[in-house]
Amino acid sequence: MTSTWPPRAGLTTPIMPRENAVFQISASIEISAPAIVVWKQLLDTAEWSSWNTFVPRVKIKSQPDGVEADSKTLHVGTIMVFEVVMDPAKPNKVNATGLKVVDLSTPDKPTTYVSKELLEEEDGSFTSDLSKVYRASWKLEGGYVERGLKSQRFNEIIITGENTCELRSWECYGGILGRTLKWMYYQTLQDRFADWCRDVKTQSEKVYNEFGP
Numbered sequence: 001m002t003s004t005w006p007p008r009a010g011l012t013t014p015i016m017p018r019e020n021a022v023f024q025i026s027a028s029i030e031i032s033a034p035a036i037v038v039w040k041q042l043l044d045t046a047e048w049s050s051w052n053t054f055v056p057r058v059k060i061k062s063q064p065d066g067v068e069a070d071s072k073t074l075h076v077g078t079i080m081v082f083e084v085v086m087d088p089a090k091p092n093k094v095n096a097t098g099l100k101v102v103d104l105s106t107p108d109k110p111t112t113y114v115s116k117e118l119l120e121e122e123d124g125s126f127t128s129d130l131s132k133v134y135r136a137s138w139k140l141e142g143g144y145v146e147r148g149l150k151s152q153r154f155n156e157i158i159i160t161g162e163n164t165c166e167l168r169s170w171e172c173y174g175g176i177l178g179r180t181l182k183w184m185y186y187q188t189l190q191d192r193f194a195d196w197c198r199d200v201k202t203q204s205e206k207v208y209n210e211f212g213p
Contacts, residue, residue, distance in 0.1 A: 004123070005028060006026045006125070006170065007121075007123040007125055008123055009123060011026055011170045011172055013125070013171075014115065014152070015102075015139050016174050018172065021178075022173055022174050022178030022179055022182055023172075023181075023182040024170060024171065025173075025190055027169050027170075027190070027197045028166060029197040029201050030160070030164065030201075031164065031165050031167055033164070034163050034165065035133075035157045035165040036134075036213060037204050037207055037208045038134070038157045038165055038167060039106070040207075041203050042134075042136060043104075043136070044072065045058040045072045045073070046072035051202065051203040052200075052203075053085065053088055053195055053199055054192045054193075054195050054196045054199065055082045055085070057082075058082055059080060060072060060078060060080050062078070063075060063077070074104065075101060076102065076104050077101060078100070079098070080138075081096050081097065082096070085192075086188050088195065098143060098144070099139065099141050099153075100139055100141040101137070102138060102139050103137040105130065105133070105134070105135040106135075107130065107131045107132065107134070110130035110131070114135070126154075132159045133157065133159070135154065135156050135157075138153050139152045139153075144177070147177060149174075149175045151174070153169070153170070154169070154171070155169045156168045156169075167197050171193075
C-alpha cells in the first residue's frame with residue numbers, strides 16, 4: 001500500500017459506496033513497466049492462464065455490439081465468468097463468478113463513469129487526474145446478486161514515470177451475503193488481491209523486458 005492509499009475513510013465505488021459496504025479488500029504495487037503495458041495484460045484475458053493465479057480462466061459470455069463475439073478482450077459491456085481460485089494450493093477448485101465490465105478509462109479516452117464528486121474527494125479512492133490513469137471496473141452480475149451479494153471491483157494503473165506505474169486494486173462488498181463472505185473469506189481475499197497485484201507486476205515486467213512497450 002502507498003502512504004496515502006487506501007484512504008482513511010475507507011474505499012468506495014459508484015455501485016457500492018463506503019457507507020453501504022460491509023467490507024473492502026485492496027492491494028497495490030509498484031511496477032517497473034509503462035502503464036500501457038500493464039493495461040494490455042489486464043484487458044487480454046486470453047493470456048491470463050499463463051500468469052494469473054487468482055483468476056486463471058475467464059469465460060466470455062457475451063460482448064457488446066461492434067465487438068467480435070469470440071473476442072477475449074475486455075470491453076465496456078462484456079459479460080463474463082471469472083473462474084476464481086481462492087486456494088492457490090488447489091488450482092483446479094474454482095468459484096465461478098458472473099461479472100459485467102462497466103468502465104474502461106484511459107488517458108487518451110477518459111470516461112465520466114466515476115463522478116466528479118468522487119474524483120475530487122479529499123483523501124479519496126480514485127486518481128483525480130484522468131490524464132495519468134488507466135481504470136477498469138466490473139460489477140457482480142447474475143446468481144450471487146440474486147442471492148443477496150453486491151460488489152464492484154476497480155483496478156487503477158497510475159502513471160508514475162516514463163516506464164513506471166502503480167497498480168491499485170480494490171473491491172467493495174455489500175448486501176445480505178456480504179457478512180457471510182467477510183466471515184468466510186476476508187483474509188483469503190486480502191491475500192489473493194495481493195497475489196493478483198504481484199502476478200500483474202511479474203507479467204508486465206516480463207513482457208516489457210522482452211518486447212518493450
